[in-house]
Amino acid sequence: MDDQILGIVGLGVLLCAIFIGFPIAFTLGAVSIFMGFIALGPVVFDLAILQTLSVMQDSVLASIPFFLFMGFLLEQSGIMERLFGAIQQLFAGIRGSLYLAVIVTATIFAAATGIVGSSVVLLGVMAAPSMIKSGYDTRLSAGAITAGGTLGILIPPSVMLIVMGPVVG
The missing domain is CATH 1.20.1280 (Monooxygenase)
Structure with missing residues (x-):
């Protein structure tokens, strides 16, 4: 699927889910993981874990x-x-x-x-x-x-x- 079409579909799904009443934080996470899985495949789960760990290790956030x-x-x-x-x-x-x-x-x-x-x-x-x-x-x-x-x-x-x-x- 083309990147632009994937982005538009992701934005549409995000807006629909928010207007239905899903919490914004969970909706953002779920839509981004789902669209990342469509675009990149299973490697998106490893990337999400690595990015989360790198942000958590930053001492400035303390x-x-x-x-x-x-x-x-x-x-x-x-x-x-x-x-x-x-x-x-x-x-x-x-x-x-x-x-x-x-x-x-x-x-x-x-x-x-x-x-x-x-x-x-x-x-x-x-x-x-x-x-x-x-x-x-x-x-x-x-x-x-x-x-x-x-x-x-x-x-x-x-x-x-x-x-x-x-x-x-």
Whole structure:
């Protein structure tokens, strides 16, 4: 089978399986192994095992649990609330200061923990009520919270960059 046709068929099978409701992680693995078996034959199983072992032996990936632990400590110790309050006071004279405070705080937290989702959830719980109470637009507040959390993935070190480093080489 031609490589382009195999790729299109694989993408179609992947999308159909995801839309049916299969978990994305298992669907990606199963479709890639199946399409690799069609293209390369039984050698794909050996290649998958060797690639998995080489990624598991990389010591850089050991830092990921420490990022999660740091995020847990920042959230449980109350440092994030104090940081948000300090940044809010710093921008107090500027119009839209809560938006700026949320974006800066979310960026700092996402860069420190390396995980976007935890930053967005924490600031959604912490900052959204004060923004709504102050009369800020709900949709714009949600946008500021998610944008700030997403900025953190671009600032090294983030978990995404740590995971991509060994995989890319």
